[in-house]
Amino acid sequence: MQISSGGATHVGMVRTNNEDCFRIVQPLQLFVLADGMGGEAHGEIASALAVETVVKHCMEGQENPSAPLLGEAAPALTPKTRRILSAAHLANQKIFKSAQEHPEQQGMGATLTVAWINGAQLSIAHVGDSRVYLLRNGMLQQLTSDHSLVAEQVRRGILTATEAEQSNLQSVLLRALGTQPEVEVDVEQVEMFPRDTLLLCSDGLTRMVTEPEIAGTLQAEPDPQRAAERLVEHANESGGVDNVSVIVVSFKPESKGWFSWLRRGARQSVSGNGSAGGH
Amino acid sequence: MAKLSLMFDAKLVKEVPIGARPVRIGRSPDNDLVVDNLAVSNDHARVYFESGRLVVEDRGSLNGTFVNDLRIERATLHDGDSIWIGKHHIKVDATGDAPLPYGSPRKQSAPLINETMVLDTKVRRDMLQQAAAMGERTQFAAGRLQVPTIVVLAGKTDAKEYVLTNKLTTIGKSPMATIKLRGWFKPQMAAQINQRDDGYYVGPGDKTPLLNGVAIPGPTRLKDGDLLEVCGVRLNFIVRE
Numbered sequence: 001m002q003i004s005s006g007g008a009t010h011v012g013m014v015r016t017n018n019e020d021c022f023r024i025v026q027p028l029q030l031f032v033l034a035d036g037m038g039g040e041a042h043g044e045i046a047s048a049l050a051v052e053t054v055v056k057h058c059m060e061g062q063e064n065p066s067a068p069l070l071g072e073a074a075p076a077l078t079p080k081t082r083r084i085l086s087a088a089h090l091a092n093q094k095i096f097k098s099a100q101e102h103p104e105q106q107g108m109g110a111t112l113t114v115a116w117i118n119g120a121q122l123s124i125a126h127v128g129d130s131r132v133y134l135l136r137n138g139m140l141q142q143l144t145s146d147h148s149l150v151a152e153q154v155r156r157g158i159l160t161a162t163e164a165e166q167s168n169l170q171s172v173l174l175r176a177l178g179t180q181p182e183v184e185v186d187v188e189q190v191e192m193f194p195r196d197t198l199l200l201c202s203d204g205l206t207r208m209v210t211e212p213e214i215a216g217t218l219q220a221e222p223d224p225q226r227a228a229e230r231l232v233e234h235a236n237e238s239g240g241v242d243n244v245s246v247i248v249v250s251f252k253p254e255s256k257g258w259f260s261w262l263r264r265g266a267r268q269s270v271s272g273n274g275s276a277g278g279h
Numbered sequence: 280m281a282k283l284s285l286m287f288d289a290k291l292v293k294e295v296p297i298g299a300r301p302v303r304i305g306r307s308p309d310n311d312l313v314v315d316n317l318a319v320s321n322d323h324a325r326v327y328f329e330s331g332r333l334v335v336e337d338r339g340s341l342n343g344t345f346v347n348d349l350r351i352e353r354a355t356l357h358d359g360d361s362i363w364i365g366k367h368h369i370k371v372d373a374t375g376d377a378p379l380p381y382g383s384p385r386k387q388s389a390p391l392i393n394e395t396m397v398l399d400t401k402v403r404r405d406m407l408q409q410a411a412a413m414g415e416r417t418q419f420a421a422g423r424l425q426v427p428t429i430v431v432l433a434g435k436t437d438a439k440e441y442v443l444t445n446k447l448t449t450i451g452k453s454p455m456a457t458i459k460l461r462g463w464f465k466p467q468m469a470a471q472i473n474q475r476d477d478g479y480y481v482g483p484g485d486k487t488p489l490l491n492g493v494a495i496p497g498p499t500r501l502k503d504g505d506l507l508e509v510c511g512v513r514l515n516f517i518v519r520e
Binding site: 035037109120121129134136137139141142143144145146149151154155157160161164171172173174175176179188189190191193203 | 449456467471477480
């Protein structure tokens with residue numbers, strides 16, 4: 001599969017500093033996004049530290065697959081999933097330690113969402129309320145669970161999804177990096193198919209733009225960089241009350257080989273759009 | 280101001296206001312609210328404000344503390360709730376503001392809601408416990424573990440039963456699919472099931488699945504016992520406890 005990606009971030013229309021941080025490591029096909037919190041500039045420190053730690057840990061793992069791993073991993077996890085799980089634990093420790101050593105950073109923390117692609121295999125590690133979405137066959141599906149109070153209440157059947165969207169407690173997180181010495185990290189493994197689109201975003205997008213609007217934008221804009229920029233614009237047009245960060249990754253069929261050529265032709269005639277036509 | 284009214288047989292025994300200090304309830308005379316009954320422990324329960332919420336906490340009493348028929352260790356109280364201790368009950372009047380904690384300005388007691396915050400473990404436990412208590416009140420089984428399962432009724436698949444453990448379950452011929460379909464001309468990814476906060480949703484893949492005999496118009500929430508048909512394979516969605 002051919003993988004192309006793009007990312008964008010914006011401070012938004014209300015805040016004065018951007019506490020979001022994201023990184024695309026194209027050669028590794030590694031995508032990292034973090035949303036910081038904490039007074040003054042400390043949210044920025046936390047999110048940058050999270051992203052930097054993850055990227056570094058994954059690069060080390062790439063060079064030396066036997067580099068030490070943190071945290072317990074289920075046996076079914078692939079090496080890349082184990083690596084990003086370990087990276088999330090390490091980032092948690094680093095932020096927590098930094099906050100302990102610098103009293104003015106007390107209470108800083110960050111969400112973390114990592115996607116690492118290995119061929120058709122997608123590995124996700126996740127803490128907090130940033131999200132990973134998969135757009136497949138026009139259907140937008142969230143691949144992460146929000147670690148927020150309202151999401152937990154929906155899972156327990158106390159709130160409906162609609163009530164949760166209107167709640168004024170949406171900013172209350174149950175998990176984040178750097179607030180406790182240990183953190184529970186969610187991991188997911190998903191197989192990707194050609195023509196899939198992956199979206200990583202901070203809550204600045206999902207609070208402002210509805211899921212159908214997100215799906216529509218991703219479908220209308222096949223170029224991942226422009227799609228990311230359009231989504232950020234959408235969030236700002238809708239009020240932009242928070243920092244917004246977006247990474248878009250698009251998966252396209254391999255252009256070589258008679259079989260995929262044949263399949264692509266068939267798909268194009270069926271779907272009637274040109275988005276499968278390579279990039 | 281919020282207050283507690285100790286009642287016995289619909290008769291008012293005593294009334295105490297709830298201030299910044301916890302109201303101590305028990306049999307021994309040094310309590311703020313003395314309940315003179317052998318079924319009541321010396322130090323039975325406490326009621327106090329915490330982050331603007333009124334909380335009742337059982338102090339490890341022998342016979343327990345009940346809020347509206349539900350035995351609790353800790354629970355958030357609402358206006359009109361009844362706390363039952365032995366044969367007495369205490370009516371909760373939560374009208375009026377929470378008192379200010381000593382020496383802290385009001386501004387700090389109301390966190391900026393727009394600012395992201397993380398609940399520390401204690402507050403989190405409290406809020407979740409409250410959530411669980413609310414869940415039980417509204418007849419939802421909060422404590423029971425539910426296991427969503429797909430049972431194959433007819434058709435060629437690689438197993439007869441699948442427990443849905445991932446956020447995304449794919450149904451198709453692809454070797455990576457969770458529910459693998461066998462046979463010629465089966466699509467790589469025929470349909471998919473997405474776990475959301477409020478349940479499991481089935482959505483189309485290269486095919487549009489039939490749900491209870493009807494083609495789904497888009498992502499559709501699965502209910503316990505639903506019949507799913509995709510590429511001639513019939514599946515049954517069951518939530519096991």
